[in-house]
Amino acid sequence: MSLPFQNLTSTSAGLALAVAACLCGAADAASKVTVSLIPSAAITPPGTEVDVTVRLGIETPAGETPTVALGAQVALRFDAALLEAILPNAVQNAPKGSFALNPSSTTVDSAAGTITFFVLDPTFAGVSTTADLAVLRMRVKDGVDSCGGDGLVWFDAVGGISTEIAVNNGTTVVPNLADLPDLNIDDEAPSLSVVPTTVTVPTDAGSTVGAVVAEPTVVATDNCDATVSVVRVVTLAGGATSSAWPAEFPIGASTVEWTASDEAGNTAVETQTITVENHQLMDAVILIPGATRDSNIVDRSIRFKVRSTFPTQTVTMYPDLASNRFEGLAMSVPVPVAASYACLCAKDLGFSVSAIDSTIGVVGTRYRAEFTLVQGDLNNDDLVDIVDFGAFLLREGQAAATDGQANFNADGWVNSADFSFIAINYFQTGLSCGDFTAGAPRSRMSIKELRRMGLGELASGDLNRDGWLDQQDVQQYLGHGGASAGASERMTPARW
Ligand SMILES: [Ca+2]
Ligand SMILES: [Ca+2]
Ligand SMILES: [Ca+2]
Ligand SMILES: [Ca+2]
Structure with a gap:
C-alpha cells in the first residue's frame, strides 16, 4: 500500500496516525534497513536504570539510490519480571535526530511488558543513514535473579502492530530487527576461597633469602559466570610488589591479595599473610x-x-x-x-x-x-x-x-x-x-x-x-x- 503523502501535511498527531494506518505494505529497496535496540550500559545491576535507544540504520550500496525513511511504527515486548518501564514517559524522543513521537499513540503496558509507538519526521525531509527513533526509559527491577539478563527487550507484534518503516516512495519496509543484546545484571560478587590464608614458615636451610612457599589453593566461583578471573598482587616484605608468585618469599611478613572478578566487575578479595621467620x-x-x-x-x-x-x-x-x-x-x-x-x-x-x-x-x-x-x-x-x-x-x-x-x-x-x-x-x-x-x-x-x-x-x-x-x-x-x-x-x- 502506498503512503498517502498528502496526509503528511496535516497536524503531527494526525500524521502519525495516517502513517500508521498505511504501514502495511512491503517494498523492494536497494538499501538495507535495520532497527536496533541499543542499551545505555551493558552492565546494569538490579535497581539501575537503563535507557534503550531504538535506532534506525539505512545502508545503501554505492551507486544505488538510498531508501529515505519518513516515519516508523515500532512494537516491542520486554521481560516484565525483570524490567519495568519508567512511567509516565517511558518512551521519549531521541535527544538528537529527525523523528518525533506521536505521544497519543504510544502505549506502554507494564504488566504485559509491551510497548508500541509511532514516530515521523515532521519536516518530511526523511532520513537515509542512521537516526534514533526514540529512547525507552527502563529500569532493572530490584531483587531479581541477577543471572537473568538475557533477551530483556525484543521486537514482536503487539496488538496487530509490528515494526515497519514508512519510506519516501509511499511504501513501507519491514526492517531487519536487532533485539536488545543480553545485559549483565549480576550484582553478586564471586565466592573466593584461599587456603591457607596464613602461612608462617622458617627460612629454608641453606637460604639466606627466605623460604619457598607453595601457592595456595584458590577456588573462585560465581553465581552467574562459569569462569571467574583471579589476579593476585604480592607485596613482599620490604614493599616491592609483583603479580608473579615469588620463587622465595623473603624473611619478614609479605601479603598476597587475591581478587576474583566476575564479568559484571563484582569482586571478592582475600588477603593472604606469609611470614618467613628469621631463623x-x-x-x-x-x-x-x-x-x-x-x-x-x-x-x-x-x-x-x-x-x-x-x-x-x-x-x-x-x-x-x-x-x-x-x-x-x-x-x-x-x-x-x-x-x-x-x-x-x-x-x-x-x-x-x-x-x-x-x-x-x-x-x-x-x-x-x-x-x-x-x-x-x-x-x-x-x-x-x-x-x-x-x-x-x-x-x-x-x-x-x-x-x-x-x-x-x-x-x-x-x-x-x-x-x-x-x-x-x-x-x-x-x-x-x-x-x-x-x-x-x-x-x-x-x-x-x-x-x-x-x-x-x-x-x-x-x-x-x-x-x-x-x-x-x-x-x-x-x-x-x-x-x-x-x-x-x-x-x-x-x-x-
Ligand atoms: Ca556474580
Ligand atoms: Ca643410675
Ligand atoms: Ca682427699
Ligand atoms: Ca665437669
Missing part, C-alpha cells in the same frame, strides 16, 4: 652412650650452641640396649639464618660434655645433624674431672629420678654404675666447633679452692680428710663404697 630449623639425632639393663626412658635437656645462640630442647631419650645407648630426636631446633653450617655443637646439660657434628646436611628445608654425647660432666664446665667425681659423691647411694642428677644410666639410683661414666670418660673435654676451648680437666683440687669457687659442698668428697679432693678419694670410694649423702648442691654452669 632456620635443625632436626638433630641425639645419641647418648650408657643405656643399661635397668635404664628407663628419660627426658634430657639438650642445649645446642649455634653461633651466639643456645637453643635448648627437652628430648625424650629411649634406651636401646642392643647398642647400649639412648637415642632421641630433637625436632625443629631454631638456628640463626646461614647459607650453610660446617659445624654445630650440642650438650646434654648436667650430664655430658659437648660434642660437635661436622656432617650437617640439608634434608628438605631443614638442617640435619647427629650428636653423640659423652656423659660424665655434672657441673657443666665441659670437662669430666675430679670436680664431677665430687659432685657424684653428693648423690651416690641415693634413690634417684630417671632424670636425676648423676643418674647417668636413668635407672632408679645413683650408684657405682653411674660412677663408671665418670671413670670411663675421665679427662674428657668437650668439643665446640673451635670457638672456645674447655679448660684442662683437673685431677685434684684443694678443698680451699673448691670453696673459693663456690663448690664448698664438694668438700664432703674429701673422703680421707687430707684437704684435697683427688685420686686418693677416688681410690677410697672404690675400696669402701659410698661416701657422703644427702647434701644439697647447686652446680654452676661454666660455659653452658
Whole structure:
C-alpha cells in the first residue's frame, strides 16, 4: 500500500496516525534497513536504570539510490519480571535526530511488558543513514535473579502492530530487527576461597633469602559466570610488589591479595599473610652412650650452641640396649639464618660434655645433624674431672629420678654404675666447633679452692680428710663404697 503523502501535511498527531494506518505494505529497496535496540550500559545491576535507544540504520550500496525513511511504527515486548518501564514517559524522543513521537499513540503496558509507538519526521525531509527513533526509559527491577539478563527487550507484534518503516516512495519496509543484546545484571560478587590464608614458615636451610612457599589453593566461583578471573598482587616484605608468585618469599611478613572478578566487575578479595621467620630449623639425632639393663626412658635437656645462640630442647631419650645407648630426636631446633653450617655443637646439660657434628646436611628445608654425647660432666664446665667425681659423691647411694642428677644410666639410683661414666670418660673435654676451648680437666683440687669457687659442698668428697679432693678419694670410694649423702648442691654452669 502506498503512503498517502498528502496526509503528511496535516497536524503531527494526525500524521502519525495516517502513517500508521498505511504501514502495511512491503517494498523492494536497494538499501538495507535495520532497527536496533541499543542499551545505555551493558552492565546494569538490579535497581539501575537503563535507557534503550531504538535506532534506525539505512545502508545503501554505492551507486544505488538510498531508501529515505519518513516515519516508523515500532512494537516491542520486554521481560516484565525483570524490567519495568519508567512511567509516565517511558518512551521519549531521541535527544538528537529527525523523528518525533506521536505521544497519543504510544502505549506502554507494564504488566504485559509491551510497548508500541509511532514516530515521523515532521519536516518530511526523511532520513537515509542512521537516526534514533526514540529512547525507552527502563529500569532493572530490584531483587531479581541477577543471572537473568538475557533477551530483556525484543521486537514482536503487539496488538496487530509490528515494526515497519514508512519510506519516501509511499511504501513501507519491514526492517531487519536487532533485539536488545543480553545485559549483565549480576550484582553478586564471586565466592573466593584461599587456603591457607596464613602461612608462617622458617627460612629454608641453606637460604639466606627466605623460604619457598607453595601457592595456595584458590577456588573462585560465581553465581552467574562459569569462569571467574583471579589476579593476585604480592607485596613482599620490604614493599616491592609483583603479580608473579615469588620463587622465595623473603624473611619478614609479605601479603598476597587475591581478587576474583566476575564479568559484571563484582569482586571478592582475600588477603593472604606469609611470614618467613628469621631463623632456620635443625632436626638433630641425639645419641647418648650408657643405656643399661635397668635404664628407663628419660627426658634430657639438650642445649645446642649455634653461633651466639643456645637453643635448648627437652628430648625424650629411649634406651636401646642392643647398642647400649639412648637415642632421641630433637625436632625443629631454631638456628640463626646461614647459607650453610660446617659445624654445630650440642650438650646434654648436667650430664655430658659437648660434642660437635661436622656432617650437617640439608634434608628438605631443614638442617640435619647427629650428636653423640659423652656423659660424665655434672657441673657443666665441659670437662669430666675430679670436680664431677665430687659432685657424684653428693648423690651416690641415693634413690634417684630417671632424670636425676648423676643418674647417668636413668635407672632408679645413683650408684657405682653411674660412677663408671665418670671413670670411663675421665679427662674428657668437650668439643665446640673451635670457638672456645674447655679448660684442662683437673685431677685434684684443694678443698680451699673448691670453696673459693663456690663448690664448698664438694668438700664432703674429701673422703680421707687430707684437704684435697683427688685420686686418693677416688681410690677410697672404690675400696669402701659410698661416701657422703644427702647434701644439697647447686652446680654452676661454666660455659653452658
Ligand atoms: Ca556474580
Ligand atoms: Ca665437669
Ligand atoms: Ca643410675
Ligand atoms: Ca682427699
